[in-house]
Amino acid sequence: MKALTYHGPHRVRVETVPDPILEQPDDIILRVTATAICGSDLHLYRGKIPGTDHGDIFGHEFMGEVVEAGSEVTNVKIGDRVVVPFVIACGDCFFCHLHQYAACENTNSGRGAILNKKNITPPAALFGYSKLYGGVPGGQAEYVRVPKANVGPFKVPLALPDEKVLFLSDILPTAWQAVQNAGLDKGSSVAIFGAGPVGLLSAACARLVGAEEIFMIDHNAYRLEFARQRYGVTPINFDEIDDPAGWIIDHTQGHRGVDAVIDAVGFEAKGSLTETVMSNLKLEGSSGKALRQCIAAVRRGGVVSVPGVYAGFIHGFLFGDAFDKGLTFKMGQTHVQAYLPRLLSLIEQGLLTPEEIVTHHMPLEEAARGYEIFEKRKEDCRKVILVPGMASTTPAT
Numbered sequence: 001m002k003a004l005t006y007h008g009p010h011r012v013r014v015e016t017v018p019d020p021i022l023e024q025p026d027d028i029i030l031r032v033t034a035t036a037i038c039g040s041d042l043h044l045y046r047g048k049i050p051g052t053d054h055g056d057i058f059g060h061e062f063m064g065e066v067v068e069a070g071s072e073v074t075n076v077k078i079g080d081r082v083v084v085p086f087v088i089a090c091g092d093c094f095f096c097h098l099h100q101y102a103a104c105e106n107t108n109s110g111r112g113a114i115l116n117k118k119n120i121t122p123p124a125a126l127f128g129y130s131k132l133y134g135g136v137p138g139g140q141a142e143y144v145r146v147p148k149a150n151v152g153p154f155k156v157p158l159a160l161p162d163e164k165v166l167f168l169s170d171i172l173p174t175a176w177q178a179v180q181n182a183g184l185d186k187g188s189s190v191a192i193f194g195a196g197p198v199g200l201l202s203a204a205c206a207r208l209v210g211a212e213e214i215f216m217i218d219h220n221a222y223r224l225e226f227a228r229q230r231y232g233v234t235p236i237n238f239d240e241i242d243d244p245a246g247w248i249i250d251h252t253q254g255h256r257g258v259d260a261v262i263d264a265v266g267f268e269a270k271g272s273l274t275e276t277v278m279s280n281l282k283l284e285g286s287s288g289k290a291l292r293q294c295i296a297a298v299r300r301g302g303v304v305s306v307p308g309v310y311a312g313f314i315h316g317f318l319f320g321d322a323f324d325k326g327l328t329f330k331m332g333q334t335h336v337q338a339y340l341p342r343l344l345s346l347i348e349q350g351l352l353t354p355e356e357i358v359t360h361h362m363p364l365e366e367a368a369r370g371y372e373i374f375e376k377r378k379e380d381c382r383k384v385i386l387v388p389g390m391a392s393t394t395p396a397t
């Protein structure tokens with residue numbers, strides 16, 4: 001089959017690899033009908049995640065048709081159309097019983113990314129996300145093996161096209177969890193850092209729960225403009241406004257700041273040259289730029305919700321400021337399985353239309369170009385969907 005494989009930083013290509021086979025009695029094989037490129041894939045693409053080997057197949061946002069099922073699979077059958085959560089969970093451990101699927105104790109043969117690990121179990125395995133997260137081949141491919149098929153794969157109605165439901169695999173539940181963690185409600189104010197797919201869908205979810213004022217911070221003017229038009233955000237371009245948090249404080253009642261902030265940027269945040277250099281030299285784990293802005297922009301007693309991925313340590317983490325303001329922090333990988341029935345229902349009612357953020361549909365065969373466009377923010381790219389077997393979108397030369 002054809003699959004997108006990694007060959008060093010910024011070098012990915014679609015090549016022919018062996019077809020996946022059933023390995024466990026509760027596995028299925030899926031024929032992929034649509035798969036997306038995520039901001040999390042960009043961390044892999046840039047070579048920032050240890051344990052990523054040449055030949056690894058990326059992709060953790062995918063859906064398709066069940067074409068083979070192991071003898072113990074009861075939840076789905078051959079021919080079913082399913083979306084697959086990026087988190088692989090057993091459904092039956094301490095954390096799965098708490099619906100904290102991303103902490104599942106039984107699926108990851110790797111160690112996770114934690115530094116001071118002691119003896120705790122690693123977090124759940126993730127599709128296509130390095131040996132740290134189980135070394136499970138991803139779904140930017142024609143076929144993919146899906147372990148724990150009685151727990152993850154989620155049937156979706158035929159009436160809904162792929163692009164409407166594909167994001168149930170990751171970014172829609174991620175945005176939803178970010179908004180739930182932020183404690184947003186009718187009349188809330190929020191600042192969302194990052195206008196990528198996660199930030200944009202966070203704005204959509206924030207509107208749905210009744211947030212009144214949404215500030216959005218980025219430096220991709222075209223993403224900010226989309227968010228302004230579609231979600232009514234107040235855009236702040238950090239190329240023009242050097243200190244977005246200061247600006248937010250000046251534009252909120254009583255100079256208090258917003259009720260909550262959402263960091264949809266993560267550890268590769270732009271803006272601190274020193275931290276970028278130090279992270280590249282591995283003297284710093286993450287860029288703390290977005291997180292410092294978050295801590296500064298939120299009001300006393302407010303919430304900092306962090307869907308953006310962080311790794312290792314940050315020297316410039318102002319824990320004292322967070323203490324002084326009495327802040328709550330909530331973060332982590334998304335417990336995707338916990339939110340799917342609710343989110344599908346919101347899509348069916350037309351209350352969430354996540355497909356609106358898509359700008360590019362491309363054949364899987366052109367995935368390398370998809371990565372380049374998404375990473376370099378070319379062609380006003382917001383989100384790329386790859387479709388195996390789709391006709392080429394580039395004119396023949």
Ligand SMILES: NC(=O)c1ccc[n+]([C@@H]2O[C@H](COP(=O)([O-])OP(=O)(O)OC[C@H]3O[C@@H](n4cnc5c(N)ncnc54)[C@H](O)[C@@H]3O)[C@@H](O)[C@H]2O)c1
Nearest residue numbers: 039040194196197198265266269270307308309332333334
């Ligand atoms: N928690 C989870 O389970 C989960 C799931 C999906 C994605 N993520 C993470 O969420 C983050 C966002 O993903 P995405 O797909 O939207 O990625 P993306 O790379 O498309 O978007 C990130 C945006 O942040 C902007 N940005 C960079 N530095 C900034 C700064 N200092 N201030 C404000 N904006 C800044 C960029 O310009 C970009 O538009 C990534 O870290 C990704 O790994 C986490």
Ligand SMILES: [Zn+2]
Nearest residue numbers: 038040061170
């Ligand atoms: Zn993702």
Ligand SMILES: [Zn+2]
Nearest residue numbers: 090093096104
């Ligand atoms: Zn479990």
